[in-house]
Amino acid sequence: xxxxxxxxxxxxxxxxxxxxxxxxxxxxxxxxxxxxxxxxxxxxxxxxxxxxxxxxxxxxxxxxxxxxxxxxxxxxxxxxxxxxxxxxxxxxxxxxxxxxxxxxxxxxxxxxxxxxxxxxxxxxxxxxxxxxxxxxxxxxxxxxxxxxxxxxxxxxxxxxxxxxxxxxxxxxxxxxxxxxxxxxxxxxxxxxxxxxxxxxxxxxxxxxxxxxxxxxxxxxxxxxxxxxxxxxxxxxxxxxxxxxxxxxxxxxxxxxxxxxxxxxxxxxxxxxxxxxxxxxxxxxxxxxxxxxxxxxxxxxxxxxxxxxxxxxxxxxxxxxxxxxxxxxxxxxxxxxxxxxxxxxxxxxxxxxxxxxxxxxxxxxxxxxxxxxxxxxxxxxxxxxxxxxxxxxxxxxxxxxxxxxxxx
Ligand code: ATP
Ligand code: MG
Numbered sequence: 001x002x003x004x005x006x007x008x009x010x011x012x013x014x015x016x017x018x019x020x021x022x023x024x025x026x027x028x029x030x031x032x033x034x035x036x037x038x039x040x041x042x043x044x045x046x047x048x049x050x051x052x053x054x055x056x057x058x059x060x061x062x063x064x065x066x067x068x069x070x071x072x073x074x075x076x077x078x079x080x081x082x083x084x085x086x087x088x089x090x091x092x093x094x095x096x097x098x099x100x101x102x103x104x105x106x107x108x109x110x111x112x113x114x115x116x117x118x119x120x121x122x123x124x125x126x127x128x129x130x131x132x133x134x135x136x137x138x139x140x141x142x143x144x145x146x147x148x149x150x151x152x153x154x155x156x157x158x159x160x161x162x163x164x165x166x167x168x169x170x171x172x173x174x175x176x177x178x179x180x181x182x183x184x185x186x187x188x189x190x191x192x193x194x195x196x197x198x199x200x201x202x203x204x205x206x207x208x209x210x211x212x213x214x215x216x217x218x219x220x221x222x223x224x225x226x227x228x229x230x231x232x233x234x235x236x237x238x239x240x241x242x243x244x245x246x247x248x249x250x251x252x253x254x255x256x257x258x259x260x261x262x263x264x265x266x267x268x269x270x271x272x273x274x275x276x277x278x279x280x281x282x283x284x285x286x287x288x289x290x291x292x293x294x295x296x297x298x299x300x301x302x303x304x305x306x307x308x309x310x311x312x313x314x315x316x317x318x319x320x321x322x323x324x325x326x327x328x329x330x331x332x333x334x335x336x337x338x339x340x341x342x343x344x345x346x347x348x349x350x351x352x353x354x355x356x357x358x359x360x361x362x363x364x365x366x367x368x369x370x371x372x373x374x375x376x377x378x379x380x381x382x383x384x385x386x387x388x389x390x391x392x393x394x395x396x397x398x399x400x401x402x403x404x405x406x407x
Contacts, residue, residue: 008113008121010311018320023153023313024106027126030149034141036102036128041084043108047074053083053296055263057199059192064111077110080262082289082305083296085129090298099132106310118280118312127286127307131293134302136237139268139288140244142304146272146284147250149308155274155316158283160250162270163258164238165202165287166230174228175201181224185215206259227256237267264289268304276316283316284308328367329353330360331377340377340387340402347406368392375405 005011012020028038047067054060066077078084085103088094094101106126113119128145130138143160150158165171178201182189186197190209197204207213216222230238245252252270260269269287277283286306293301326349331337337353344351352371354363360378367374367390376388387405390397 006121008115010120010122015322016314016319018322019314019317020310022320023126023310023317026152027104027106027149030152031104031128031145034102034145034148036104036130036145039085039088039103039105040107041078041081041088041105043110044075044077045084045087047076049083049087049296050076050079053086053264053292054080055200057196057203058261058263060111060261062195064113066110066112079111080109080307081105081107081125081127082129082262082264082292082307085305086292086296086298086303089129089131090293090296095131095293095298095301100138101131102128103130104128116280117278118309118315120311124310125307126310126313127305129303129305131301131303133304134290136240136268137244138302138304139241139270140248140250142286142306143245143250143252143270144248146286146306146308150272150283150313153313153317155283155313157275159273159275160245160252160270161255161258161273162241162245162252162268163255164228164230164234164241164267165259165265165269166228166234167266167290170228170231170234171202174225178202178204178225181219181221185219188215200263202259203261205257206261222257234267241268260285260287262289264292264295266290270306272308274312274316277312280312282309283312323350325350325352325371327351327373327375328363328371329375329377330363330367332357332360333377333379333382336377336382340375343402343406 047065050065051061056062060079065079068075085105089101104127107124108122109125110122112121115121128142130142147160179197182197182201182204186194189204189212190207193204193207193209193212258269258271265287267288267290271282272284273281274283284306286304288302288304290302293299293303327344329337329340329351331353334357341351341353354366364374371392374390374392376390381387386399386401388397389400389405
């Protein structure tokens with residue numbers, strides 16, 4: 001039986017890689033201009049980091065982690081990168097730098113989910129984290145950065161949704177209200193929602209189960225419990241965010257039922273959705289997580305960030321076509337061919353040749369498929385120190401010396 005890539009994983013093949021490189025290059029350009037620095041953390045961490053950092057009532061920690069034991073140590077493939085970045089921030093005393101500390105990352109994440117379009121078990125995220133700013137200008141800067149990045153990739157058919165989850169004080173009352181409204185049909189909700197009910201009822205609003213969503217509608221849940229009653233500080237933060245977004249000319253929609261999958265969010269949460277994706281339509285999710293640094297052992301530090309799914313981005317972008325190489329050297333003299341290819345490469349061209357010294361006709365066939373020009377290096381060319389350069393688009397041939405070609 002032949003071995004295939006594990007379920008929920010995908011090879012990113014050469015024909016797709018130019019699009020990925022473009023996404024990564026654009027990220028690096030846009031983020032460095034905003035003075036964000038790249039950080040790379042390990043793909044696995046102590047399991048404890050995610051249990052504490054992502055939260056024990058989340059789907060991620062409950063059922064999606066790839067955890068393994070080595071030398072009595074429980075390790076987990078990172079399901080997301082915020083916890084890892086916070087760990088590195090603390091471990092390397094980055095809190096000593098004058099705030100804000102602005103970081104970005106890219107890389108693979110691992111979640112044991114049911115694979116479907118736009119949902120994999122190994123997938124990739126690009127994200128940013130910003131530490132040390134309490135003011136809503138940081139939330140706005142992060143949302144701005146996400147939208148600049150998406151625009152730079154040519155994506156415009158997007159909707160920014162925002163909400164405020166308030167702090168633990170304003171959330172408490174809302175949770176009770178929500179529980180009361182859900183109680184009449186709790187027994188009909190999915191098993192996950194039953195579990196969320198006591199531990200983290202807000203997460204019920206994020207349920208993706210169709211039947212649950214139908215029940216929310218039937219019982220008019222969203223009208224019964226409208227939005228969180230924010231305390232003065234949270235309300236003023238949210239108001240400021242909207243003012244900043246207006247000044248920055250970022251269009252947004254308020255969605256008072258936007259909750260995020262992770263436990264650590266406070267105040268601002270947001271998502272960017274694409275109208276061009278199917279049911280997995282969120283390309284970006286993020287928010288403020290003022291409690292996380294302290295929860296992981298640091299001093300209380302305000303923080304805000306987001307993550308984007310690169311597979312979903314890639315599926316939205318017109319794939320960049322593979323370029324033809326510049327020169328393919330056609331020759332029956334391997335040594336001379338190699339020498340010429342190396343000179344062309346050193347001069348900055350993409351050049352290749354036939355490693356098998358097949359018949360000229362075979363070599364020319366290959367050249368026509370992959371290259372803009374063929375350079376014929378036969379007996380006469382070698383003897384008289386010139387090259388026959390064939391334009392493979394127009395079939396025109398010219399005799400040139402190497403110096404002429406390189407100039
Ligand atoms: P979703 O609601 O789609 O499950 P999430 O709330 O779990 O997303 P985050 O953990 O905030 O998402 O991750 C941010 C982004 O990463 C998502 O908006 C999405 O684009 C992408 N993403 C998350 N999980 C996956 C996955 N399993 N496969 C592919 N992309 C994913
Ligand atoms: Mg998810």
